[in-house]
Amino acid sequence: MNLNYPELYYRIYPKVIDTVNRHLEDKESMEDITDKDMEKMVDEVYQKMAMECQEIDDDPAERRSRSSRYRAMQRPFYGRRRLVRDIISIILLSELLRRTNPYSYGPGYHAPWY
Numbered sequence: 001m002n003l004n005y006p007e008l009y010y011r012i013y014p015k016v017i018d019t020v021n022r023h024l025e026d027k028e029s030m031e032d033i034t035d036k037d038m039e040k041m042v043d044e045v046y047q048k049m050a051m052e053c054q055e056i057d058d059d060p061a062e063r064r065s066r067s068s069r070y071r072a073m074q075r076p077f078y079g080r081r082r083l084v085r086d087i088i089s090i091i092l093l094s095e096l097l098r099r100t101n102p103y104s105y106g107p108g109y110h111a112p113w114y
Contacts, residue, residue: 008087011052015045016091020099030100038092045088046081056080 019041027033050057057080 008084009091012045012049012084012088012091015048016041016088016095019044020092020095024099030096033096038089041092042085042088045092046085049084049088056084 023033023037023041024030027037
């Protein structure tokens with residue numbers, strides 16, 4: 001089956017790989033990665049994406065000018081920034097998990113050569 005990922009994935013993924021490779025040079029093991037390290041990597045990838053796709057950082061629909069009382073009455077708002085950062089986090093986590101145990105695909109599953 002031929003699965004096509006969204007274009008955004010193909011823009012984010014190489015930046016995540018580059019960031020993870022550079023970050024892991026300083027760490028002895030994957031267990032040394034902290035929440036601060038994760039946030040730093042997400043920030044780094046986001047900054048690269050914002051430079052490449054400026055519309056991500058300039059979301060006219062984000063509700064900056066409305067009062068906090070008005071925002072509290074509405075459903076949570078997920079602007080471009082937050083959505084892109086969440087996508088970056090998901091791709092980053094999946095890459096780190098893949099590197100931690102490349103042959104584990106889920107509970108009870110073993111690679112065919114295992």
